[in-house]
Amino acid sequence: MNDTPLLEMKNITKEFPGVKALDNVSFRVAAGEIHCLVGENGAGKSTLMKILSGVYPHGEYSGDILFGGELQSFGGIRDSENTGIGIIYQELALIPEMTVYENIFIGHEIKNGMMVDWNETIRQASEMLKKVKLNVNPAVKVKELGVGKQQLVEIAKALSKDVRLLILDEPTSALNEDDVANLFDLLRDLKVQGVTCVMITHKLKEIMEIADSVTVLRDGRTICTLNARNGEVSENVLIKHMVGREIDNIYPKREHKRSEEITFEVKDWCAYDPARERDILKNANFYVKKGEIVGFSGLMGSGRTELALSIFGNPERYHLQGEMFVYGEKMQFHHPEEAINAGVAYVSEDRKRNGLILIQDVKQNVTLANLREIAQRGVVDDNAEIKIANEYKDSLNIKTPTIEQKVLNLSGGNQQKVSLAKWLFVKPNILILDEPTRGIDVGAKYEIYTIMNRLVEQGMSIIMISSELPEILGMSDRVYIVSAGEITGELPIEEATQEKIMHLATKN
Amino acid sequence: MSFINDLQKVLKQNIREYGMFIALFVIWAVFAVLTDGIFISSRNISNLLNQTGYIAVLGIGMTLIIVIRHIDLSVGFLAGFLGAVAAIAMAFWGWPVYLVIPVVLLIGLLLGFIPGFLVAQMGIPAFVATLAGFLVYRGAILVVTEETGTIIIANDVFNAIGNGFIPDIPVNFMPEVHKLTLLLGIIAIVLFVVGELNGRRTKQAYNFEVLPMNIFILKLAFTALLIGGMTWVLAGYNGLSWTVVVVLLVMGIYYFVSTKTVLGRHIYAVGGNPEAAELSGVNVKKITYVVFGQMGMLAALSGMLFASRLQSATTTAGTLFELDAIAAAFVGGVSAAGGVGKVTGALIGALVMASLTSGMNLMGIGISYQYMVRGAVLAAAVIFDVATRSRR
Ligand SMILES: Nc1ncnc2c1ncn2[C@@H]1O[C@H](COP(=O)(O)OP(=O)(O)OP(=O)(O)O)[C@@H](O)[C@H]1O
Ligand SMILES: [Mg+2]
Numbered sequence: 001m002n003d004t005p006l007l008e009m010k011n012i013t014k015e016f017p018g019v020k021a022l023d024n025v026s027f028r029v030a031a032g033e034i035h036c037l038v039g040e041n042g043a044g045k046s047t048l049m050k051i052l053s054g055v056y057p058h059g060e061y062s063g064d065i066l067f068g069g070e071l072q073s074f075g076g077i078r079d080s081e082n083t084g085i086g087i088i089y090q091e092l093a094l095i096p097e098m099t100v101y102e103n104i105f106i107g108h109e110i111k112n113g114m115m116v117d118w119n120e121t122i123r124q125a126s127e128m129l130k131k132v133k134l135n136v137n138p139a140v141k142v143k144e145l146g147v148g149k150q151q152l153v154e155i156a157k158a159l160s161k162d163v164r165l166l167i168l169d170e171p172t173s174a175l176n177e178d179d180v181a182n183l184f185d186l187l188r189d190l191k192v193q194g195v196t197c198v199m200i201t202h203k204l205k206e207i208m209e210i211a212d213s214v215t216v217l218r219d220g221r222t223i224c225t226l227n228a229r230n231g232e233v234s235e236n237v238l239i240k241h242m243v244g245r246e247i248d249n250i251y252p253k254r255e256h257k258r259s260e261e262i263t264f265e266v267k268d269w270c271a272y273d274p275a276r277e278r279d280i281l282k283n284a285n286f287y288v289k290k291g292e293i294v295g296f297s298g299l300m301g302s303g304r305t306e307l308a309l310s311i312f313g314n315p316e317r318y319h320l321q322g323e324m325f326v327y328g329e330k331m332q333f334h335h336p337e338e339a340i341n342a343g344v345a346y347v348s349e350d351r352k353r354n355g356l357i358l359i360q361d362v363k364q365n366v367t368l369a370n371l372r373e374i375a376q377r378g379v380v381d382d383n384a385e386i387k388i389a390n391e392y393k394d395s396l397n398i399k400t401p402t403i404e405q406k407v408l409n410l411s412g413g414n415q416q417k418v419s420l421a422k423w424l425f426v427k428p429n430i431l432i433l434d435e436p437t438r439g440i441d442v443g444a445k446y447e448i449y450t451i452m453n454r455l456v457e458q459g460m461s462i463i464m465i466s467s468e469l470p471e472i473l474g475m476s477d478r479v480y481i482v483s484a485g486e487i488t489g490e491l492p493i494e495e496a497t498q499e500k501i502m503h504l505a506t507k508n
Numbered sequence: 509m510s511f512i513n514d515l516q517k518v519l520k521q522n523i524r525e526y527g528m529f530i531a532l533f534v535i536w537a538v539f540a541v542l543t544d545g546i547f548i549s550s551r552n553i554s555n556l557l558n559q560t561g562y563i564a565v566l567g568i569g570m571t572l573i574i575v576i577r578h579i580d581l582s583v584g585f586l587a588g589f590l591g592a593v594a595a596i597a598m599a600f601w602g603w604p605v606y607l608v609i610p611v612v613l614l615i616g617l618l619l620g621f622i623p624g625f626l627v628a629q630m631g632i633p634a635f636v637a638t639l640a641g642f643l644v645y646r647g648a649i650l651v652v653t654e655e656t657g658t659i660i661i662a663n664d665v666f667n668a669i670g671n672g673f674i675p676d677i678p679v680n681f682m683p684e685v686h687k688l689t690l691l692l693g694i695i696a697i698v699l700f701v702v703g704e705l706n707g708r709r710t711k712q713a714y715n716f717e718v719l720p721m722n723i724f725i726l727k728l729a730f731t732a733l734l735i736g737g738m739t740w741v742l743a744g745y746n747g748l749s750w751t752v753v754v755v756l757l758v759m760g761i762y763y764f765v766s767t768k769t770v771l772g773r774h775i776y777a778v779g780g781n782p783e784a785a786e787l788s789g790v791n792v793k794k795i796t797y798v799v800f801g802q803m804g805m806l807a808a809l810s811g812m813l814f815a816s817r818l819q820s821a822t823t824t825a826g827t828l829f830e831l832d833a834i835a836a837a838f839v840g841g842v843s844a845a846g847g848v849g850k851v852t853g854a855l856i857g858a859l860v861m862a863s864l865t866s867g868m869n870l871m872g873i874g875i876s877y878q879y880m881v882r883g884a885v886l887a888a889a890v891i892f893d894v895a896t897r898s899r900r
Contacts, residue, residue, distance in 0.1 A: 017521075017717075018717065312787070335789075335791060336786060336787050336788070336789045337789040337790070337791055339789075340789040341789075346787065348784075348787060353781075353783055353784070354783050354784055354787050355784055355787075356781065356784055357777050357780035357781045357784055357785065357847065358780070358781065359780050359781075359847050359848060360776070360777070360780050360847070364773065364777075368773070368777055368785070368788045368790070369788040369789050371770045371773055371774075372770065375769070375770045378769045378770050378771060379768050379769050379770075380768055380769060380770060380773060382710075382768075383710075386714055390714075402714075402715060402716050402717065404716050404717065422788065
């Protein structure tokens, strides 16, 4: 490593109304390294990167940015791109209806006079795809690709702009293990080619695997920068710096109690999706007992979310067959409202699209699914609402200046907590969690697991869909494995191992 | 100095909310100058408010339509058509006015369910569904007035809605002012101030953000002055008109429903994110029906207010009302992206649109230029919406 760093951010301070998101933060990245940026939800990671990429232009923050040894004052994203900084946001920014090559060159089209030179575009796009080792036809539409491949297209797009510093904000949160491995191979390759990389992640294992150095942020301040190549970094050390205390077991212990009462059961469940013209579920049979956490494991896109949605009541989206029993009573939900009334709740995996009303504030989001409880004759009791929202803010430790803050302005992980709070307030008997800890920091994960344990202790049944094997193994009483729309196996936790699950998950 | 800074900050943060007041103020000031003060005479203001009535009720309904990300182009001619129906019921069928009004409102509600059905059930874009309604009701007005042309309404009670004023307290004190109007104005100011103070105290108790004290007082004083001034001007003429009473009543009900009830919350949730609302147990279809239904009902009310004001139903009644209503909603701060917009704003927006018409009429500007100006104001309101939205 040479002495002048590629990037140096000095004494960066950024305030939002009521929040000091960054307080005198310093951040140095050496040329040619992979630098991980970690910290709790709301620590200021995304904000720091948005300052670097010009989303918050010069003048909206205080402090200096030095890139390649020169003082920079970006007026917008264009400026940072021209300087050689590329960013890939927490949520992907591709246009699903457009082709891969159109997406790669959108905004900096290759022109031949007035016209777009499509042949040259496709040629260069293929080259970029080769660079990121993505073997797809550049003429397919982006919506046909899985999340992992879309991510690679995003990187190709960034590379097409000659980046020297590539920023990835939680790139792996929606990827399965293979895709993650792929991505990391690519990042190492890029490193050899001279592209420096900053990656934000909440997955400590990944840091151990790929980072050259790590910077920890906490409450808008730089805590430390560690060298990850000389053994001073371990998961426990990171947790301690991030959270400020030690957590010895991320998965809090719970007795695996065996109640015999089946609260929820599905028999011969089939679903056909007319929009995609294919069967998405085939003959699913499963049950959940009182006080049990049942894990649903499988690869991304194996049909677990569809399974949850088909149960939760989307009569128009799918054609359904089969039977469903809630507390032994045969039921069918025609609308999520009926499911909620029957005591079933579903916490969506896609909080921005299906979970939250981003332009409304925290309290309105928390109470939305159960307004009736705080209303009398149809009139909402404002005081009751404030009380409830504050209770959940405290019990889930949601980081926000007040519950009147718009959810839009919360950090990703805190948004997830709001989404969870909304469904806990419904006080369901059967809670379906779809990737409940996606984008959530270790400390908050621990809190959520503790809450899950408390809920099942009180007699709730939890169905937990998760792509993280350690989470499945750490939290479930029983595991179902889903592969290509079919339940390919069921394992009690004592018999479940990573190998067995992966084997069943890739059966189809 | 910090006061000026605070004021700038508050104005900047709430530009969407205060923008319409500024627009209204500027328009009034300009017309006051251009018409040598005639525009702000008691008589003209009183007239202006009565002309605002039928646009204001449409604007209030339209606000909710736009909040749930739809549009209704049919309301103008629907209003005209239902005004004609009311006139026919009274003039030809001899129905009593107390039957006509609820029946026409009910017809409006039911007709409103038609675009509701097309949009919610059939998935047809509201723009297309209501454009069809626009044409159908245009034809319907012509059909029902084909034989008679303009239908004269001879019912005094009905005509009083658009032209009459509330009675005064019969005492021999200050004979030249309308005392009941004055009294109501004072009550309104007191209620407003007490409500604001209470709201502020609750917010502070929960540590929510409140306006700095001096700016809060400024806001109170400004609003009190506005209500007071308005009351004084009206009391110096004939007092409060029945139209204004009707509009304020509708306003009050809509304000309550949209901000305090479960239904209101559900409407704004659907506007904010329909997918998330649906998965939270909100029945998006039902909300769509309700919102289009209420729009139909308010179109009926608007049509009757207009017919009452003209004391007749004409073949062209309702022309371009939908434009003014949509403009009123946008001037009033509703966002085309959905989920944002207060019904109270539509009232101010409607005042802006009616002021433009009234002022230009006073100045003797031809109808052709009036259209252009109104179109420009609509465009300006939407540009303002987009500009202030992306600033955040
Ligand atoms: N536009 C905004 N308006 C107000 N506050 C904001 C805004 N954007 C971020 N914040 C606040 O700034 C703080 C830092 O947010 P940031 O998104 O940078 O966190 P993060 O470290 O990326 O967290 P996560 O891991 O949850 O994504 C949070 O408290 C957040 O609520
Ligand atoms: Mg973030």
